[in-house]
Amino acid sequence: MSDHIQKSRRSFIKKAIGSAIITGVPSTIIAHPESYIETLSPAKKFMANDQVNIAVIGMGIMGFSNAKTSVQVPGVKLVAACDLYTGRLDHAKEVYGKDLFVTKNYQEILDRKDIDAVFIATTDHWHDRISIDAMNKGKHVYCEKPMVHKLDEGAAVIAAQKKTGKVMQIGSQRVSSIVTEKTREIYESGVIGELVLVETWMDRQGGNGAWQYSIPTDANAGTVDWERFLGDAPKVAFDPVRFFRWRNYQDYGTGIAGDLFVHLFSGLHTVISSKGPNRIYATGGLRYWKDGRDVPDIITGLYDYPATDKHPAFTLQMRVNFVDGGGGGERLRLVGSEGVITMGWNEVKVTLSKTPKAPGYGGWDSFNTFTEAQQKEYEKWYQAKYGNIAKEEAKPGPEYRAPQGYSANTDHHVNFYKGIREKAPIKEDALFGMRAGGPALASNKSLFEKKIIEWDPETATVKAS
Numbered sequence: 001m002s003d004h005i006q007k008s009r010r011s012f013i014k015k016a017i018g019s020a021i022i023t024g025v026p027s028t029i030i031a032h033p034e035s036y037i038e039t040l041s042p043a044k045k046f047m048a049n050d051q052v053n054i055a056v057i058g059m060g061i062m063g064f065s066n067a068k069t070s071v072q073v074p075g076v077k078l079v080a081a082c083d084l085y086t087g088r089l090d091h092a093k094e095v096y097g098k099d100l101f102v103t104k105n106y107q108e109i110l111d112r113k114d115i116d117a118v119f120i121a122t123t124d125h126w127h128d129r130i131s132i133d134a135m136n137k138g139k140h141v142y143c144e145k146p147m148v149h150k151l152d153e154g155a156a157v158i159a160a161q162k163k164t165g166k167v168m169q170i171g172s173q174r175v176s177s178i179v180t181e182k183t184r185e186i187y188e189s190g191v192i193g194e195l196v197l198v199e200t201w202m203d204r205q206g207g208n209g210a211w212q213y214s215i216p217t218d219a220n221a222g223t224v225d226w227e228r229f230l231g232d233a234p235k236v237a238f239d240p241v242r243f244f245r246w247r248n249y250q251d252y253g254t255g256i257a258g259d260l261f262v263h264l265f266s267g268l269h270t271v272i273s274s275k276g277p278n279r280i281y282a283t284g285g286l287r288y289w290k291d292g293r294d295v296p297d298i299i300t301g302l303y304d305y306p307a308t309d310k311h312p313a314f315t316l317q318m319r320v321n322f323v324d325g326g327g328g329g330e331r332l333r334l335v336g337s338e339g340v341i342t343m344g345w346n347e348v349k350v351t352l353s354k355t356p357k358a359p360g361y362g363g364w365d366s367f368n369t370f371t372e373a374q375q376k377e378y379e380k381w382y383q384a385k386y387g388n389i390a391k392e393e394a395k396p397g398p399e400y401r402a403p404q405g406y407s408a409n410t411d412h413h414v415n416f417y418k419g420i421r422e423k424a425p426i427k428e429d430a431l432f433g434m435r436a437g438g439p440a441l442a443s444n445k446s447l448f449e450k451k452i453i454e455w456d457p458e459t460a461t462v463k464a465s
Contacts, residue, residue, distance in 0.1 A: 052417055055080035055101075055109045057130060058122035059088040061213070062144050062171070066119045067096070069413050076417060080115060082106045084225040085243070087216055104225045106130055110137040117167075117420060120144060123252040125233055128153040131168065132160045140167040140420050142413075145266070146258040146437035147430065151445065151462055154434040158460075161430040167419040169412070169426050170433035172266035174345075176415045177408035182400045183332075183341060183348045184271045191350060191397060192336030195272070198316045199333040200264045203324035210289045210297060210322040211247040215240050241292065248293030254441060255295030256320045257282070261440035264318055266428065267332055269436055271343070273310040276435045276457035277303035282443035283450075288323040297322040301443045306457075318443075339397060346406065350397030358386035434460040 054070055056063045059081050070076050080101040081092040089102040103109065109118060110133055117140035120130050128148045134141050141161075147170050148154050161168045174180050187195075204210065219240035226238045233251040236242070246252040247259060269276065284299035303316040334341040339352040361367040361382060370378060418424040428436075438460045442453040445462075454463040 050421060051075050051077060052116045052420055053077050053079045053114050054117045054119060055082065055112070055115045056119045056121060057082040057106045057109060058120060058126075058144075059083040059092050060121060063088075063119065063121035064092075064095075065409070066121055066142070066144075066171070066413070067092075069407070069409050070119070071096075072410065073414055073417055075421075080109050080112065082109050084229050085216075085219070086223040087218060104228065107133070110134055110139060116140060117142065117416075121171075123229070123246045124254050124258055125149040125252050126231055128157050129231070131157050135160045135164040135166045135168065138164070138166070140416075142169050142171060142416050143433075144171040145262040145433065146170075146254055146440060147433035148437065148441070149252075149254060149258075151438060151441050154430075154438060154460055158430040158434060167416065167426060168430050168433075169416045169419065170266075170428045170430070170437070171412070172263050172428060172433075172436065173409040173412035174263060174267045175270045175427045175432075176412035177402075178406065178411070179343065179346060179348055179400065179402050179408070180267055180270050183343045184273075186341055186348065186350060186398060187271055187334060191339060191352070192334060192341055193338030193354075194312055195314050195334055195336050196312075197314055197335040198268060199335065200268060200316070200331065201319040201321070202260045202264060202330040203319070203321040203326070204328040205322075205324045205326070206328075209328065211245055211293075212289070212291065213245050215244045219244065245293075248291070248295055250294055253295070255444060256284075256297070256299045256322070257301075257440040257443040257447075258437070260320045261299070261301070261318060261443055262437050264332070265436040265439055266432075267343070268316070269432070270427065271332070271334070274305060274308065274457075276439050276455065276460070277305045277316065278455055278457055279304035280439055280442045280446055280453040280455055282446040284447055296447065299443065299447060301446075303439065345408075347399070347401040349399045351394055352397045353394035354392045356389075356392045358389045358391075431460065 052075060054076060056067050056078065060083070063083070067078050067081070071078050078096055078100065080103070081089065082103050082105070083089050084104050089104070092102055093100050109115060118134050120127060120134070120141060120143040122130060124146060127143055127146070131141050131143050147157060221238045224238070224240070224243055226243070229243060242249055242252070247255070253259070265276070268274065280301065280303055282299055282301035284296040286293070286296050287298050289297045298321045299319070301318040303318065305311065305314050305316060307313040330345065332343040338354045339350055342349050361378070367375065367378060415424070415427065419426045435457060439455060442455055442462060446453045454465070456463050
């Protein structure tokens with residue numbers, strides 16, 4: 001074991017004792033830190049320049065979700081909403097009042113001087129354009145993942161954030177989760193030894209999980225601004241299925257990789273402070289949801305991560321299956337030489353199992369092929385060499401569960417506003433977003449082109465071939 005891991009482990013154990021954590025005590029529950037939202041008193045009186053006025057561009061599932069979460073943060077007010085379907089604009093007024101400004105043209109949002117920040121929850125193929133336009137107009141940006149639709153769009157978004165100095169946060173909320181933070185602390189303690197393998201998956205079962213979203217009965221060329229929706233995508237006739245189930249089409253979305261692989265990369269990169277893999281290979285196919293979509297419903301990926309000062313070289317296995325007869329589920333497993341960390345959405349557990357110093361004999365072993373005389377001689381030799389070495393057995397390590405009702409999404413929004421108000425560091429800025437989103441989109445490239453992709457985790461770009 002390296003000196004770094006030994007020092008980290010000693011530091012972790014000292015902290016653990018102070019926090020009611022003792023490595024190796026069965027089912028120890030780690031005391032949780034308070035949610036950031038609890039540090040902002042609803043009774044606090046915000047000055048005019050403290051209030052953050054926001055607009056949401058794209059009032060679909062995530063648009064309404066982001067609006068609902070953000071207005072719970074003290075000093076945040078929703079003043080405008082943009083969507084290309086009339087029904088969603090009408091519903092926004094039903095929820096947030098008839099005085100809410102609504103439009104189908106996002107430029108009208110950006111032109112308003114009273115808007116400080118925008119939430120971009122549009123189709124993926126509009127993310128880069130609206131993000132860049134918004135920052136150039138002086139708006140802070142919270143953009144849903146993936147940050148971009150195509151790999152070559154990332155550099156321009158990163159440059160725009162750097163040039164304008166505006167806060168930009170990508171919407172993979174688990175990077176702000178107290179569960180992810182606790183997992184990071186456990187990993188950095190070195191309690192599982194040297195990291196050698198990571199397994200992560202996010203499986204689903206059912207129509208909604210596979211993006212067969214409901215389509216309103218009044219969807220037509222009069223209620224939907226189809227031409228604006230298409231943007232730089234290929235020109236095709238109005239199709240309500242493509243509009244409301246856009247994730248199923250490469251023209252507007254990024255499939256499983258862009259929607260869910262990004263979450264898995266973001267969580268892993270936060271836990272181990274990684275910049276990403278350097279070698280990517282993915283495969284999969286359309287196995288069940290043959291409803292006209294042109295993206296797979298099952299993808300698996302293999303990723304080689306190079307050694308850094310934060311982690312050793314290791315291999316990542318990633319999977320999303322929309323046809324999971326087991327009902328779906330998700331996990332992140334960090335497999336080390338002396339244990340395993342398993343993180344779910346609301347909990348993390350550790351199982352400790354050191355590799356035995358004594359090799360053992362018998363069972364599925366060549367020992368049973370020896371003559372009886374040789375077996376006796378071998379047992380004497382083995383006892384003399386290993387007899388005093390204690391047998392290693394797997395045992396539970398630290399465990400943490402988030403408090404009931406905890407929301408990582410809320411903490412992610414609060415972190416965004418702390419960046420705006422206090423210039424606090426943003427965990428998932430444009431560069432981080434591309435370091436997570438890039439390998440996801442490169443997974444699509446690998447799958448469709450049937451080849452290995454060489455990736456540069458420093459610059460978040462595909463290496464020149």
